[in-house]
Amino acid sequence: xxxxxxxxxxxxxxxxxxxKLLPALYHLYRDDRLHPAVRxxxxxxxxxxxxxxxxxxxxxxxxxxxxxxxxxDVWHRFVARLDYFSMDASQSADFGRLARYLGEPGGLMRxxxxxxxxxxxxxxxxxxxxxxxxDHESRIVLEKxxxxxxxxxxxxxxxxxxxxxxxxxxxxxxxxGKETVQNLMALRFANALFEPLWRSAHVDHVQISVxxxxxxxxxxxxxxxxxxxxxxxxxxxxxxxxxxAMEAPAQFDAESVRDEKxxxxxxxxxxxxxxxxDKTVRGQYTAGKxxxxxxxxxxxxxxxxxxxxxxxxxxxxxxxxNWRWAGVPFFLRTGKRLAKKTSQIVIQFKPVPHRLFEGCxxxxxxxxxxxDERISLQLMTKTPGKGMRLEPVExxxxxxxxxxxxxxxxxxERLLLDILEGDSTLFMRRDEVEAAWAWVxxxxxxxxxxxxxxxPYHAGSTGPEQAHTLLEHQGRAWLS
Ligand code: BG6
Numbered sequence: 001x002x003x004x005x006x007x008x009x010x011x012x013x014x015x016x017x018x019x020k021l022l023p024a025l026y027h028l029y030r031d032d033r034l035h036p037a038v039r040x041x042x043x044x045x046x047x048x049x050x051x052x053x054x055x056x057x058x059x060x061x062x063x064x065x066x067x068x069x070x071x072x073d074v075w076h077r078f079v080a081r082l083d084y085f086s087m088d089a090s091q092s093a094d095f096g097r098l099a100r101y102l103g104e105p106g107g108l109m110r111x112x113x114x115x116x117x118x119x120x121x122x123x124x125x126x127x128x129x130x131x132x133x134x135d136h137e138s139r140i141v142l143e144k145x146x147x148x149x150x151x152x153x154x155x156x157x158x159x160x161x162x163x164x165x166x167x168x169x170x171x172x173x174x175x176x177g178k179e180t181v182q183n184l185m186a187l188r189f190a191n192a193l194f195e196p197l198w199r200s201a202h203v204d205h206v207q208i209s210v211x212x213x214x215x216x217x218x219x220x221x222x223x224x225x226x227x228x229x230x231x232x233x234x235x236x237x238x239x240x241x242x243x244x245a246m247e248a249p250a251q252f253d254a255e256s257v258r259d260e261k262x263x264x265x266x267x268x269x270x271x272x273x274x275x276x277x278d279k280t281v282r283g284q285y286t287a288g289k290x291x292x293x294x295x296x297x298x299x300x301x302x303x304x305x306x307x308x309x310x311x312x313x314x315x316x317x318x319x320x321x322n323w324r325w326a327g328v329p330f331f332l333r334t335g336k337r338l339a340k341k342t343s344q345i346v347i348q349f350k351p352v353p354h355r356l357f358e359g360c361x362x363x364x365x366x367x368x369x370x371x372d373e374r375i376s377l378q379l380m381t382k383t384p385g386k387g388m389r390l391e392p393v394e395x396x397x398x399x400x401x402x403x404x405x406x407x408x409x410x411x412x413e414r415l416l417l418d419i420l421e422g423d424s425t426l427f428m429r430r431d432e433v434e435a436a437w438a439w440v441x442x443x444x445x446x447x448x449x450x451x452x453x454x455x456p457y458h459a460g461s462t463g464p465e466q467a468h469t470l471l472e473h474q475g476r477a478w479l480s
Contacts, residue, residue, distance in 0.1 A: 001032055001033060001034070001035055002033065002034060002035055002038075002417070002420040002421060003035060003109060003420075004035040004037040004038060004108060004109075005035070005038060005039075005108060005109040005110065005111055005420065006038075006039045006040075006041060006102065006105075006108060006109075006110045006111070007025070007038065007039070007040045007041070007110075007111045007113065008041045008043055008110065008111065008112050008113065009021060009040070009041070009042050009043060009113045009115055010043050010044075010089055010112065010113065010114050010115060010116050010120075010124060011043075011044065011114070011115035011116040012041075012042025012043045012044040012053075012084065012115075013042065013044040013046055013048070013053070013056070014044070014115055014116075015217075015218065015219070016115040016143065017042060017115050018056070018057065018060040018061075019060065019064060020174075020410070020412045021113065021115065021412060021416070022040075022057050022060070022061055022082075023061050023064045023065050023410070024410050024412035024413040024416055025040055025078075025416065026061055026065065026074075026075070026078050027065075027069070027410070027413050028413055028416060028417060029074065029077075029078045029081070030069075030071065030074045030078070033417060034420075036077075036081075038081055039081055039083060040081055040082050040083065041082075041083040041084070041085055041102075042057075042082070042083070042084050042085070043084075043085050043086075043087055043089070043098070044084075044086065044087075045086065045087070045088050045089075046086060047086050048084055048086060049084075050083060050084045053082070053084035054079050054082055054084075057079070057082060058075065058079065061075075066407070069407060085098060085101060089116065089120055089123075089124050089127070090120070090123065092127050092130060092131075094127075095127040095128060095130065095131035095133065096131050098131065098133065099131040099132055099133055102133070105135060105137065105138075107137065108137075109137050109138065109139070110133070110135075110137070110138040110139075111138070111139045111140075111141065111419060111420070112124075112128065112133075112138060112139070112140045112141065113141040113143075114140065114141060114142050114143060115143050116143075117222070118142075118143075118145055118146060118147050118148070118152070118156060121142055121146075121156045121159070121160065122155065122156050122159035122160070125140065125159055125160050125163045125164070126159065126163065128163065129163045134163050134164060136165075136168075138164075138168065139168050139169075139170060139419060139422070140160065140164050140168060140169055140170070141170045141171075141172060141419055142156075142160070142169065142170070142171045142172065143172055144171070144172060144173050144235045144428075145226065145230050145231065145234060145235060146171055146428075146433045147437070148225070148226065148230055149437060149441055149444075150434060150437035150438050150441050153433055153434055153437050154434060157430045157433070157434065161430070166429065166430060167422075167424065169430075170415075170418075170419050170424060170427045171427050171428040171429070171430075171433060172415055172427060172428075173235045173236060173239050173427075173428055174411040174412060174415065175235070175236040175239055175240065175369075175411070176239055176411075176415070176426040176427070176428075177410075177411030177412060177413075177414040177415040177426060178369050178370075178373075178411045179373055179399065179408070179409060179414075180367060180368065180369045180373045180374075180375070180399065181239075181240065181243060181369060182426070183367075183373075183375070183399065184240075184243050184244065184345070184367055185243060185252075185257075187367070187375065188248070189248050194365075195248075197349065198324075198347075199324045199325070200324065200325055200326050200327050200328045201350075202349055202350055203328050203347060203348065203349060203350065204328070204348045204349060204350045204362065204476075205328055205329045205330070205331060205348050205476060206241075206244055206245075206328065206329075206330045206331070206345065206346065206347055206348070207330075207331045207333070207344075207345070207346040207348070207478060207479060208237055208240050208241055208244070208330065208331070208332050208333070208344075208345050208346075209332075209333045209334070209342060209343065209344055209345075209346075209478065209479075210232060210236060210237060210240075210333075210334040210343045211333070211334065211335055211338040211339075211340065211341060211342050211343070211463075212334075212335065212336050212337070212338060212341055213290050213291070213337065213338060213339070213340060213341045214336060214337070214341075215285070215295060215298070215301060215312075215336055215337050215459070216298070216301050216304065216312070216336065218302065220301045220302045220303035220304040221303040221304075223304070223310070223312075224303065224304045224305060224308055224310050225310075226310075227310040227311045227312070227314075228282075228311050228312055228313055228314045228334050228335060228336070229282075229311060229314050229440060229443065229444060230440070230444075232314070232334040233314055233316070233332060233334060233440065234436050234437060234440045235428075235436065236334075237332045237334055238265065238436045238439070238440075239261075239428070240345060241264065241318065241330055241332065242260075242261040242264045242265060243261070244330075244345060244347070245264045245320055245324070245325055245330070246260040246261050246263070246264050247260050247263070247324070248260075252425070253425065254423065254424040254425040254427075254429075257425050258424075258425075258428075258429045258432055261432055262429070262431050262432050262435055263322075264320060264322075265432065265435035265436055265438075265439060266435050267320050267321050267322045267325075268318055268319070268320055268321075268439045269318070269319040269320065269321050270439065270442055271316070271318070271439075271442065271443050271446070272442035272443070272445070272446050273446060273449075274450075275446070276442075276443055276446030276447060276449075276450060276452065277446075277450055277452065279316060279317045279318075279470075280314065280315065280316045280317075280443055280446075280447075280452075281313075281314070281315040281316075281455060281464060281466045281467045281470055282311035282313065282314055282447060282452060282453070282454040282455065283311060283312065283313030283314070283315075283335060283454050283455045283456070283457045283463055283464040283466075283467065284298050284299075284308075284309070284310065284311055284312050284313065284454035284455070284456060284457070285297065285298050285312050285313070285335075285336065285337040285456075285457055285458070285459045286298070286456045286457070286458055286459065287300075287458070287459060288337070288458035288459030288460040288461065289459065289460045290337060290339075290459055290460045295337060295459045295460075297459075298310075298312050298336075298337075309453050309454055310454070311454045312335060312336045312337065312454070313333075313334070313335030313336070313338075313454070313457060313463050313464060313467070314332070314333070314334055314335070315331065315332065315333045315463065315466075315467035315470055316331070316332045316333075316443070317329050317330070317331055317470060318330040318331075318332060329474075331470070331471060331476075331478070333463070333467060333478065335457075335463050337459035337460065338460075338461070338462060338463060339460055339461060339462055341370060341371055342368070342370060342371065342480075343368070343369040343370040344366055344367060344368045344369060344370075344479070345366070345367040345369075346364060346365070346366050346367075346479045347364070347365040347366075347367075348362060348364055348476075349362050349363040349364065349365070350362065357380075357388050357390050358388075358389075358390070359389065359390050359391070360380055360390055361378075361380060361390075361392050363377065363378055363379060363380070364377070364378040364392075364479070365377050365378075366378070366479065372398060372400070373398075373399040373400060373408070374396060374397060374398045374399060375396075375397045375399070376394045376395060376396040376397065377394065377395045378392045378393070378394055379392065379393055379394075379395060380392055380393075381393045414426075415427075462478075462480075
């Protein structure tokens with residue numbers, strides 16, 4: 001169990017708070033991982049009596065948490081720890097009111113979770129400092145995206161850094177909290193089997209795909225200013241790439257792991273100018289059918305411009321300029337309103353050097369994050385009976401079954417616990433975020449310079465045709 005603390009959530013009535021953070025906190029509370037004296041205080045502009053906020057939280061959590069996990073008794077105890085404070089985060093005076101409401105910390109740790117637009121990060125932090133809310137005991141949590149470019153990310157990081165030490169700052173990328181993502185490190189660095197093969201001599205290419213069936217839901221305003229590149233590639237996909245490509249850290253601690261990840265980001269071959277045309281594909285969904293249901297085109301979504309040219313799909317061929325990965329393409333792909341929800345990493349090995357058998361295919365290691373958490377290795381085996389007919393067969397490790405798990409830990413549960421315990425290993429350091437933007441910015445600029453409008457793709461399809469040709473003209477193909 002952790003020490004008693006106050007958790008303050010800016011953006012407390014937003015989707016992230018109600019949909020992800022409160023359910024995660026409820027689970028931690030139910031499992032006795034939160035101190036019983038914890039206080040969770042949602043901060044937002046609406047003038048809501050505490051009781052009304054608690055009802056809203058209950059409604060949203062009940063919808064989010066599986067029926068057999070929701071226990072009324074636990075909820076009543078949990079909700080008694082839940083408070084609401086109405087304030088305008090752009091008003092300095094409101095921080096003074098908040099400080100008076102909270103009283104003296106008296107050694108109590110305060111966690112400030114900024115689940116707001118990144119434009120507010122710097123000013124919230126400065127207001128906190130003026131109101132005396134930012135002491136050495138407190139921690140600050142920033143949701144991605146940190147800024148919308150390298151320049152804005154640096155400005156945010158500098159403002160935060162003028163108030164908090166780097167060790168107090170937790171920059172969240174919830175993909176790092178996913179169980180299979182951490183398993184990737186175990187797979188690579190705790191098994192002697194793969195590491196000798198994990199390099200350009202044996203790997204043909206790597207695919208990292210995060211495909212969603214969802215559209216932009218209620219977030220059209222935010223999404224239309226961001227697009228898939230800033231919303232997904234700059235953070236989630238690059239983090240996955242780092243974990244696949246990094247060298248083994250000397251120790252499993254925050255600084256060693258993050259040092260190795262930064263090296264990968266810095267070694268990414270820049271994509272700019274003409275390369276943007278050849279190595280990237282942008283797409284935007286048009287109307288189509290998902291699961292038998294008609295869905296509208298992106299530009300008809302709520303709060304999206306009718307002539308928007310924001311991308312809802314990106315495919316990129318990335319390369320890493322270092323000894324281990326020279327010449328190995330890393331294909332990244334993410335999109336909304338695609339045929340099925342899958343997040344997976346595929347390590348495609350090279351063929352055997354000399355072919356003895358007909359029909360011999362290559363080995364493929366698939367690390368699936370969603371919908372199931374599994375790791376499978378495709379091996380060539382002989383089919384039973386006469387002759388040497390070969391077929392690929394999968395060695396399949398289903399992590400939920402292997403550990404007889406009945407409930408999947410949500411990424412936010414794990415990450416919130418790490419924040420409470422002060423462990424930054426699974427959080428992005430300042431230089432990591434900036435190195436990611438430094439690679440992404442020239443691609444976005446290239447799209448503007450070459451007027452690369454998004455290619456249309458039907459909702460419910462596998463993305464624009466050009467994303468397939470990106471691989472096909474090299475004799476490769478996306479794994480479904
Ligand atoms: C968020 C993005 O960070 O990740 C969303 O802002 C996206 O647009 C979501 O839908 C995907 O997360 P998950 O865990 O559902 O794959």
